[in-house]
Amino acid sequence: MSFAEVKAKRKARDFFSTQAHMRANEANKANDTPYAHALQGTSLYVVHTENYGRGLAVGSDAKPGDVLLRTTPHVSVLHTNQVQDRCYYCFRKRPIPLDAWDAARHCDECGALQRWASAARDAGQASVDPGADVRALAQMLWQRRHHGTHSNWWQQYSAMEARPTEDADAAQLAFQLARFVSMDADPATSLRAFECPDAESLLSMIGAYTANAFMLSDPQLDPIGVSISPVAALCNHSCTPNAVVVFPSSSSSRTMQLVSLKPIRSGEQVWTSYVDLMDTYAHRQHMLQARYMFTCSCPLCTLTTCGAPHWTDPRTSLWCRVPGCRGFVATPRLDADRSDTGACNAAEALAEMAQHDAAAIPYTKLLSMVAWLSELVPPANTLLWRLLYTMHLLAIERAQTDASSWGDAAQLTMLLCAGAQTCANKSDPESAVYPRGHPVRAMLLTTLGKLLVQVTSVAEVRRTPLFSGAPALPADVAQTACASRGDYWFRAW
Secondary structure: OOHHHHHHHHHHHHHHHHHHHHHHHHHHHHHOOOOOOOOOOOOEEEEEEOOOEEEEEEOOOEOOOOEEEEEOOOEEEEOHHHHHHEOOOOOOEOOOOOOOOOOOOOOOOOOOOOHHHHHHHHHOOOOOOOOHHHHHHHHHHHHHHHHOOOOHHHHHHHOOOOOOOOOHHHHHHHHHHHHHHHOOOOHHHHHHHOOOOOHHHHHHHHHHHHHHOEEEEOOOOOEEEEEEOOOHHHOEEOOOOOEEEEOOOOOOOOOEEEEEOOOEOOOOEOEEOOOOOOOOHHHHHHHHHHHHOOOOOOHHHHHHHHOOOOOOOHHHEEEOOOOOOOOEEEOOOOOOOOOOHHHHHHHHHHHHHOOOOHHHOOHHHHHHHHHHHOOOOOOOOHHHHHHHHHHHHHHHHHHOOOOOHHHHHHHHHHHHHHHHHOEOOOOOHHHEOOOOOOHHHHHHHHHHHHHHHHHHOOOOOOOOOOOOOOOOOOOOOOOOOOOOHHHHOOOOO
16 A cells, blocks of 8 residues: 555545534534543533433444543542552552541642632541541532533533432431531532532432542552542443443553443444443343433343353353363352252352352462362353452452462462453453453453563472463464363473
8 A cells, every 4th residue: 555545545534533423523612521621632522322221332433452542530539548559549559658538639740729628627627537438529629610510511510310329328427527617617508619509409419420430540550539420420331341441551641441342333432331240140130220310221131131041151150060071160059969069169169169268268278179169160250250359459468478379369360360351251351251352351361471580580480380270371372362271281391
């Protein structure tokens, strides 16, 4: 292809992209939504559907990895256990020894004073941290007074879907917030100063927060706080998402991005997952019903309830016990016919393990449990995967003083990578537990690469396989995602 042809192709692509942005902007203006300004310059526009209510759709085709939206959340705050050693503004780790939790902290790199410093002066200060939820809501009150109730900023928040607030948790949160913003003053007077005339308006604000708050995470995907973005909250839920919300580590300020995981055709909705994709069907439905008040009917949940020939959800499966078979079988109920002793023992062990904190079990005992369970249960089984995740963190921590544990950490992380890439349908790579391009897969592969480098540099590392015949990663780990354990076999150790 000549240079002129490449230039013409690029010009045509830019033209169609600009046209898509213009159509999206026109659609948002026609809908007269408060999100029109926030979505300006993107191909996203607000849609209204009968089954799912409002949502976001793309006005032009999107490829995997495309950034569909960059936005600054209305509010982001750190969890209490993160306050002491992270910058209040950029959230990078900057250990700063301070005595009071409510002192303004910022790192030298971003050099920005926190809005929270002003919010604390206006919204009150406390000698005891009331928690991230109360601090986030207090910031919302301060910001609303700053922007005004008729501003586009507040209209975006007030337009969010709110869950019912007739429960004890909402009432307790409202009580704590009223005390926090008032301190020694009268709570009713203080709330009126923040333009909350009555309890109903306060509970409505809490209901919108509870139903739309995002988990703020660091580059390792560890939860470090909560964040509110009314624009990103427009995305509807699916357990088979085509996009994901991330907090880029390269940003010097608190921003979030909406990134596509799969190809999205023009006019299609953008779907994100409100729950962890590794959770079982029962747990996903419980979480969605408890927090968001709906039952998911996405393709994965429909397939789980209606069933399909030769299909088993790897999150609740065991290895098939038929000699030579390389597939999954459903976990038997504990009250079922115990024709397969090995499978029943695995089901009992998994059920018992779910009742205990893995971190409280001795490390060597956990290793033996994983070695035994990995012979019966694929790494995509939710309970085993959670155990593996805890184990690989413990192994990394243990390796700081015992270099031989680096090998344990690497092999455990291999199993985690295999579980994350497991496909319910071997012929469909898109049916992986975590789809290709998902941050969890990226984080695990990055961790594995670092561990393998560490293993090669340590002489006393464990070189023998930790788990006899345990499935791990194939050589082309970055490209392969398959369901059969035979394809997982990895004997590089």
